[in-house]
Amino acid sequence: MDDKNLLIANLLFPDVCQTPEDMEKRYPERGLPEGAKVTRIAPSPTGFVHFGNLFPAFVSERLARQSGGVFLLRIEDTDSQRKVEGAVETIISSFAYYGLNFDEGVTTGADIGNYGPYTQSQRAYIYHIYAKDLVARGLAYPCFLTKEELEDIRAQQEKQKVLPGCYGKWSKYRDCDIETIKQLISQGKPYVLRLRSPGKEGGRITYTDIVKGKLEMDENYLDQVLLKSDGIPTYHFAHAVDDHLMRVTHVVRGEEWLSSLPLHLQLFGVLNFKAPKYLHISLLMKQDGNSKRKLSKRHDPEAALTYYKQQGYPAQSVREYVMTLLNSNYEEWRMQNPGLDLNEFKFTTAKMAHSSSLFDLHKLDDVSKNTIATMSAKQVTSYVLDWAYEFDSELYKLLSADTDYAEKIFAIGRNDPKPRKDLAKWSEVRGYIDFFFDSLFAVKDAFPENVCTSDTRKILQEYCKIYDCQDDSQHWFERIKQLAESMQYAPKPKDYKQNPQMYKGHVGDISMVLRIAVTGKTMSPDLYSVMQILGKQRVIKRLMDALERIKE
Numbered sequence: 001m002d003d004k005n006l007l008i009a010n011l012l013f014p015d016v017c018q019t020p021e022d023m024e025k026r027y028p029e030r031g032l033p034e035g036a037k038v039t040r041i042a043p044s045p046t047g048f049v050h051f052g053n054l055f056p057a058f059v060s061e062r063l064a065r066q067s068g069g070v071f072l073l074r075i076e077d078t079d080s081q082r083k084v085e086g087a088v089e090t091i092i093s094s095f096a097y098y099g100l101n102f103d104e105g106v107t108t109g110a111d112i113g114n115y116g117p118y119t120q121s122q123r124a125y126i127y128h129i130y131a132k133d134l135v136a137r138g139l140a141y142p143c144f145l146t147k148e149e150l151e152d153i154r155a156q157q158e159k160q161k162v163l164p165g166c167y168g169k170w171s172k173y174r175d176c177d178i179e180t181i182k183q184l185i186s187q188g189k190p191y192v193l194r195l196r197s198p199g200k201e202g203g204r205i206t207y208t209d210i211v212k213g214k215l216e217m218d219e220n221y222l223d224q225v226l227l228k229s230d231g232i233p234t235y236h237f238a239h240a241v242d243d244h245l246m247r248v249t250h251v252v253r254g255e256e257w258l259s260s261l262p263l264h265l266q267l268f269g270v271l272n273f274k275a276p277k278y279l280h281i282s283l284l285m286k287q288d289g290n291s292k293r294k295l296s297k298r299h300d301p302e303a304a305l306t307y308y309k310q311q312g313y314p315a316q317s318v319r320e321y322v323m324t325l326l327n328s329n330y331e332e333w334r335m336q337n338p339g340l341d342l343n344e345f346k347f348t349t350a351k352m353a354h355s356s357s358l359f360d361l362h363k364l365d366d367v368s369k370n371t372i373a374t375m376s377a378k379q380v381t382s383y384v385l386d387w388a389y390e391f392d393s394e395l396y397k398l399l400s401a402d403t404d405y406a407e408k409i410f411a412i413g414r415n416d417p418k419p420r421k422d423l424a425k426w427s428e429v430r431g432y433i434d435f436f437f438d439s440l441f442a443v444k445d446a447f448p449e450n451v452c453t454s455d456t457r458k459i460l461q462e463y464c465k466i467y468d469c470q471d472d473s474q475h476w477f478e479r480i481k482q483l484a485e486s487m488q489y490a491p492k493p494k495d496y497k498q499n500p501q502m503y504k505g506h507v508g509d510i511s512m513v514l515r516i517a518v519t520g521k522t523m524s525p526d527l528y529s530v531m532q533i534l535g536k537q538r539v540i541k542r543l544m545d546a547l548e549r550i551k552e
């Protein structure tokens with residue numbers, strides 16, 4: 001170690017007495033069984049959780065769980081301007097909602113685990129130990145360039161058409177003598193700490209990403225900032241120090257970090273750390289007209305994780321959907337194993353998409369309809385109640401006043417071999433079941449045009465006389481067929497199709513008149529079940545009310 005560098009190190013970090021060796025002892029190898037993966041997510045507490053954050057989180061969680069490893073939460077709060085009150089709680093509860101729970105790291109109480117602190121703002125002393133060591137070994141230096149000087153350098157670089165940034169001859173303080181440094185520091189001049197990059201212009205590196213495969217990239221030769229002027233590390237420096245000391249084996253993160261990979265690998269190198277394995281997840285794209293673009297926080301409400309909860313997508317549906325995007329064989333597995341828990345699926349990085357995946361709300365709706373179709377009426381009732389409690393108090397009041405009634409409604413068509421798939425999200429429930437409640441009942445659709453008004457009237461009048469709530473579904477339908485026949489409507493649609501001149505219409509027209517009278521709509525769940533649940537009195541009242549309306 002050269003004395004000059006040691007002197008600068010002591011000058012910059014007079015209070016730092018510990019060494020990297022001390023840190024190695026403090027944060028030893030974890031001693032996990034061979035193959036166990038240590039993963040983490042490292043969100044910034046900005047108050048906004050992007051839907052895309054679920055992807056690295058799911059992958060990290062699966063990799064750790066499936067290998068008997070550790071999944072941890074680290075909070076990257078080095079950018080104090082972006083910090084928002086309560087954001088950490090939001091992060092934890094958002095991920096927990098999707099079944100992502102951490103073994104270690106930040107919690108709503110004290111940290112859990114022996115590798116903390118897990119919040120970067122509490123780790124300044126650790127970063128400084130490594131920063132001091134790098135300076136002492138000639139691998140980092142203080143840079144006093146002002147904003148104006150940097151702008152000036154950039155302008156010259158643009159003119160000369162060379163890479164912008166601080167490096168080589170452009171970096172005035174790269175080889176500054178100790179006297180000048182001493183003087184500038186004693187004058188209180190602000191400085192950042194820069195890496196003295198060992199990279200060469202024109203150098204290339206190769207790296208094999210777990211998903212992207214073999215990559216060849218330009219070597220980093222920029223003297224990147226490691227510590228900002230307030231002593232707080234940049235993401236790059238903190239990433240290397242934290243993931244090394246937390247003994248993270250696999251870093252799963254968004255593709256937007258891929259361009260920083262050469263710098264990160266270089267940092268692991270100069271710090272004498274073994275680099276983790278990287279897995280960069282492709283961007284989530286959205287179809288916009290004929291082109292595709294990034295799912296954007298500013299333009300797409302569905303970019304926010306909160307959107308899914310508000311809309312009432314069950315967490316299970318969102319998990320299913322994320323998994324279909326993450327592993328190309330997931331959907332097939334799900335079809336073969338409809339009853340199994342998602343965690344029984346063997347997630348593998350080999351089945352992950354190399355390029356961007358297309359985000360599609362319609363697909364999510366389909367996945368969610370399938371998911372909800374597998375739930376029991378009891379489960380649906382309980383989920384809807386939870387959702388309505390938070391987002392639709394009127395619906396909550398109605399449903400919670402008689403949960404047996406609610407359960408009967410949600411049971412319609414649920415035990416069939418081919419269950420109904422009406423609902424994709426709980427916010428659709430109100431429109432689906434409103435007619436079961438007098439206070440929400442509204443006539444939305446008109447009676448069918450192909451049935452004349454006098455026939456409509458007659459259907460309603462006659463049906464009031466013959467409706468028997470004791471009927472089973474077969475008898476119930478028999479009566480409607482008889483009514484059809486008595487009014488010259490074919491008892492089977494097929495008969496009508498074969499001989500349209502013989503009939504005014506068919507049994508479906510009769511049912512439609514009844515359906516609209518009872519539910520107010522042309523589309524509803526099974527009418528027999530609807531009438532059973534509504535009860536005789538209410539059915540007759542709806543029929544009579546409809547008659548009244550026709551008279552008006």
Ligand code: GLU
Nearest residue numbers: 041042043044076252253
């Ligand atoms: N704090 C970074 C972010 O929020 C973390 C990236 C990483 O996982 O390393 O994007």
